[in-house]
Amino acid sequence: MPLKGFKSVTVPEEAYVLAKRLVEVGLEENIGEAFSNALKEYVKRREQAIKELEAVKTKWKSTLENP
Amino acid sequence: MEAKAFYWFLKQGFKEDEINFNSHRVVDLVVRGHPYEIKKLIGQRVLCFTKNQLEIFKEINPTILVFDEKHMEPVAVVPFKDVQKEFKIEITGRTKSVGIPEEIFALAEKLVQLEIEPNISKAFANAMKEYIKNRKELIELREKFQREKVDTGG
Numbered sequence: 001m002p003l004k005g006f007k008s009v010t011v012p013e014e015a016y017v018l019a020k021r022l023v024e025v026g027l028e029e030n031i032g033e034a035f036s037n038a039l040k041e042y043v044k045r046r047e048q049a050i051k052e053l054e055a056v057k058t059k060w061k062s063t064l065e066n067p
Numbered sequence: 068m069e070a071k072a073f074y075w076f077l078k079q080g081f082k083e084d085e086i087n088f089n090s091h092r093v094v095d096l097v098v099r100g101h102p103y104e105i106k107k108l109i110g111q112r113v114l115c116f117t118k119n120q121l122e123i124f125k126e127i128n129p130t131i132l133v134f135d136e137k138h139m140e141p142v143a144v145v146p147f148k149d150v151q152k153e154f155k156i157e158i159t160g161r162t163k164s165v166g167i168p169e170e171i172f173a174l175a176e177k178l179v180q181l182e183i184e185p186n187i188s189k190a191f192a193n194a195m196k197e198y199i200k201n202r203k204e205l206i207e208l209r210e211k212f213q214r215e216k217v218d219t220g221g
Contacts, residue, residue: 007172008069008164010107015192016163018199025209027202035191036171038198042190043174045197046183053181 011035068105068134072096075132075140094129102129108142109186114150115159136176167191 019034028034043050069088076086076098087097094102104124106114114133116124124147131150133143145153167175175190184190199206 005169006166007169009167009172009175009191010162010164010188011191011195012159012188013161013163015195016165018195019165021206022199022202025206025213027206027209032166032168034198035165035195036167038194039167039171039175039191041201042194042197043178046178049183050177050181053183057181 006032009035068107069095071134071139072103072105072132072141078140093123093127102127103132104129104147105132105134108133108135108154109157112154113157114154115157117161118158121156121158162188165191 015035016031019028019031019038022028022034023030028037072095073086073088077083081098085099088095089097095105096103104120106116109115114131128147131143131145131147132141133145133154135142143153150156172187175184175187175194178184178190179186184193
């Protein structure tokens with residue numbers, strides 16, 4: 001059971017091995033932090049696309065609610 | 068999902084000491100001697116099993132508790148032998164569980180909601196692939212340094 005404030009995520013073993021490699025060379029403190037930092041960076045690199053998609057979603061939602 | 072399953076069993080009238088969890092066993096939990104496996108619903112009807120699980124579950128026929136993100140109770144409780152009638156089975160490789168802060172998990176959920184990623188697991192796996200790719204040279208340098216340190220005994 002994960003700790004409070006945490007969620008358990010199932011990842012493919014090959015991704016887990018990559019994270020372990022980062023910990024072994026001292027670039028990350030632990031596996032969970034490695035995945036957290038990876039996802040933060042992944043989201044940051046897609047910031048613009050996320051903003052645009054959210055805008056489209058909001059626009060469609062309001063169009064459907066107020067035709 | 069383990070917590071959801073635990074509370075669901077309590078609600079069904081089972082006692083705490085009858086609910087025996089062990090994620091390192093063949094099945095996730097055994098309750099009054101009966102094996103149960105917890106599965107997360109992916110999309111509308113996909114459940115993932117490893118090749119090994121499919122072989123073993125044919126023999127022991129555990130009950131599959133299917134949970135989704137929204138509900139506290141299982142969306143389906145099915146004997147393994149009937150699981151293919153209701154769900155599409157996908158075979159996955161081996162997996163590992165990782166504890167992730169809730170705020171990061173929410174970011175991954177956003178990627179799925181916006182259809183940038185098909186599911187949470189893929190979001191983290193793809194993020195890790197990209198993260199490693201962007202640090203390839205640095206990792207190789209560190210590994211080289213570590214090898215040299217061992218070779219020189221320092």
